[in-house]
Amino acid sequence: MTRTRKVSSLISAFTLAAVALLPWQAISADTVASHAIAMHGDTRYPEGFPHFDYVNPEAPKGGVLRMAVVANGFDSFNPFVIRGVAATGINTYLYDTLMEASADEPFSAYGLIAESIETPDDRSYVIFNLREEARFQDGEPITARDVEFSFDILTTKGHPFYRNYYADVSKVTVEGERRIRFDFGETNNRELPLILGQLPVLPSHYWENREFGGNGLTPPVGSGPYRIGDFEAGRSITFERVKDYWAEDLGVRKGRFNFDQIRYDYYSDDTVALESFRAGNFDFRVESSAKNWATAYRGDQFDSGRVKTEAVEHGRPAGMQAFAMNTRRKVFSDPRVREALAYAFDFEWANKNLFYGQYTRTSSYFENSELASSGLPEGRELEILEPYRDQLPEDVFEEEYQPPSTEGEGGLRENLRTALTILRDAGYVVRDGAMVHSETGEPLRFEFLLFQKTFERVVLPFKNNLAKLGIDVSVRLVDTNQYIQRLREFDYDMTVQSIGQSDSPGNEQREYWHSSNVDAKGSRNYMGVDSPVVDELVNMVIQAPTREELVHRVRALDRVLLHGHYVIPNWYLPKDRIAYWSFLQRPETVPKNGVDINNWWVKSTDQ
Template identity: 40%
Template sequence: MSCSPNLTRRGFGRLAAGLAATATLPTRGFALTATGRPLHGLSAFGDLKYPPDFPHFDYASPEAPSGGQFNFSVPNWGFNQSPLTFDTLNTFVLRGSAPPRMESLYDTLMASALDEPDAIYGALAQTVTLSDDRNAYVFALRPEATFSTGAPVTPVDVVFTYETFKEKGHPSLQIVLQQLERIEVEAPDRVRLVFSGHQTDQDALAAFAVPIIPKAFFDDQPFESVSTKAIPGSGRFQIKAYDFGRYIEYEKRPDYWAKDMGFARGLDHFDVIRIDFFRDRTTAFEAFKKGNIHFREESVSKTWATEYVFPAVTEGKVIKREFPKEKTPVFQCWALNQRRKRFADPRIRQAINMCFDFKWTNANMFYGLYQHADSCFESSDFKAEGPPSPAELEILEPLRDKLPDAVFGDVWRQPVSDGSGQDRKMLREALRLFSEAGWRQKNGRLVDANGQGFALEYLIDDPGFERVYGKFIQTLRLIGVDASIRLVDGAQYQDRQNRFDFDMIGAAFSLGATPSRNSLTDLFGSATRDRQGANNLVGMADPGVDALIEVVNKASDRRSLTMAMRALDRVLRARLDWIPNIYSQSHRAAFWDRFGFKPDKPDYGWPVESLWWFDAAKAKAIGKA
């Protein structure tokens, strides 16, 4: 299952933000937040945890030493980034593949704390002031804020950034900024963002986390053509060295303007962060075994169960450990591309899902390490259970004529096989569903009324998926589907995903603790069905789902958000546009014992490269100083 952009967990810029200011705390949500006076932070729901003068986030470690190098295999990425290769240093456009963690070069106006589900604090902006109609936000920029070039961050830069991203940026950025009506310089140190009036608090929160880039850099070159030069940023890191397709090193800026401020203090301890690029997992794992890679999250169950037996593990030099997942939905699903008519019938999607014997696969391929996912929102309060509650029915009933009847009964759950790998009962049901949808078996093939065979190509970018899901493909062939697996390189995979040129593809996303219209539309909304580069891989365009996304977006408190998300979950599971696949309740990580870190991780994000630090004594003890 390929990892895909992180939609909200880390926002678009800094790993964490928050800063001292002179304003008092907002009360509950934007609806009750004071207008007309400067505020140091905003929260969609609830009070802010940190006061204006907080010295650092609770999960930060200001006492930790600074220094050392962190070489790691990245577990998540965003925008146009790829963990397999890179051919551009512009991560803000659709074209090309950029290296992960390019966002570490850039600060944002505001960004989230990792121990709060929906709060943001000032970073480049010292304060934010809401207009009386709550459609305009005036940001006072910090006079200390500078780009790596030494130039100050000005309102002109902010205006250029938002206007450029809204017109020419990566689809993820364009979606986030669709409710932003205009942006203008208010004063030499102030900038005003004006929304359409149709935005909600979540829309605004996401828009305030856009990375800021310098206008002057583009005075003699178009934004979309920049590829071999890094766009300067105002963030903690800058690029030290790189070789396209092989490696990139980020070094901590000694002149970073915010290093002693509350939102940055006690984070980002390593002097150098290095990412090496490998086209296959075996080579990457060998690099880890040799100590060339210091940390990796293991996503291959066979490797986790059987291959961590090399000398460094048995000698205690490499630690193998599970860490709890965040308190956010786990989304890991298959996408059947409904832009291709044969996948548009929900009975077809149900039939294909029937051919995946999770019980057999978990026992024989996953070593019992996974659970079968029922929902796009596993491990969260957003997952629906049983029949709809009265609160959910209040949301669903007005939309009854737009929703499947199954939504109003017990929520859909995955079928349970006998674990044989070829459960005859499930295969008969799959054939019945194909037949209802107009496909019949002829000479061992499923064909339509014109004799055209039913084809399904599963697009992958890692040969490990061939081993894991080979049985699934064989079962599809058994009932007459012309099923195959197509392995392509990282660049071709990214390109075909961006252009929706596939039958079936796997995806994993992080939705964040407070899903917004932006993130939900990106995955499920009609507006993104034909937007290349969007994450609506299945090609959804359903008015009932669109209406529910609006209900989610207008939630005024966390309880109403949860009820709306559960209602949406029921509809998604009844339609089965995205086919839930597998999930785990933990991060499976292995690392050389040369690091220090706090025993408890934050609940809403786990950027190891920002939270951990180099422990010289540990490194010396294992011979990896």
């Protein structure tokens, strides 16, 4: 990434000698050690809390959970590099982080490997004090040197995401065997202590004589609740619970990770995976298809209660699922063209005829949250946008963004007329039934890249509507691995993307929208957003000093992105549609973030 900063570790003999005279929990003069930290405000859980409210602390350990992955296999156990396709579950099960986020707060983190955290009021640096009992799965202690190594290897040899995510770290200092400090550069980023708490800790002693990018299918040493057990390359992987897991009784782990084994089997087709679930070949499924939810979960196993189905409400932001346009391609370089294409997508028809009326149209990048913009900008949000008025479309200030709808008089026909008018303004005309540029004669055509066959039934009607405008669209279905590689290389015109969001947007917004990531292979700036205004708004979001100010800044960013017409919004559902065999049990309380299978357990025989 262009924003990458060189991180050096400056440890003098004097510092080490001084620290050696202090207890490991020594506190800096301007900080107080705490068990937790919140992005804004106070944390929910006190020091020494026994468990999160949304788990069952008495959940029995044992049993096997069988899961399915719809993908064309895997060829790596290293999820931290851009090379290869990592097996599902590695990050979640194999590696612990310095801190653990709770699922029922906007963004609060509690000590996991780190017993405590210190940071001054201005959050210009952070210190983590590690637990003495923290261990890797081979029994070696987790030290500050391992944390330093993890940061260094991820930001120099890892996926470009890490260099960008931790770009504001200016110095790393090991202050003792279990004490490490991160200093930040010229930034007001209050989120940095929390996102450093998300750092996965890797064993330096394991990697010292190994090539980080070439691990392949050699099971590595981790620090988390599971290790890799049996696997069949590209077809299945089993995680085995670490029976002497060092953190099992901590408040952040109590009642979680209860299965003795978790097995993932790979399927190349979701229809086959669904039938395999119905036949009892795996145990838990999150259903993404409205059609399947309405028609496929029937039969004796459902009527008898052996398989249960639930639509569990959640309160997490829905983010943006959409048809994403790659503005690096000439065909989508004009925002007027992008805006016009949206009028050819008939969501209302799709929702009625394909989705059984289950969905709501998405109209924000931060849908289903207080962060979503609405109406016209006013108050503080208008103050934020006003300095950029001459750099933004007038619509940002004068029109509320709403995706085109076919409800009401005129319907799709009227929408296509509107699209035609916008395209004419952009210099396009229809000649011999084809939409071409009036000056160059170049036809308006593009390829829609898919890897999920189920999405063809949504895209093909859209293609047909565009054909009525003389726009030529080809639909290309590729396998998962090819799709991932093409995404990394930005080798697509239009594709379906789901851009998730949290209740507390921060550094990850750079990865999505910042111009520094336009040409960074593997970044998540899928649409090629390249706007000085967006860059400044992203920085403002990252540096928001309070929750209230964060909301205003995110709404301003949302509004500018929407009026940039980078995507054609799809839909969302504020529920998790789940199906599971009845021997599985879940906690009564579902956190704001929704269903988490890692809080479940196998019903004991005496229940």
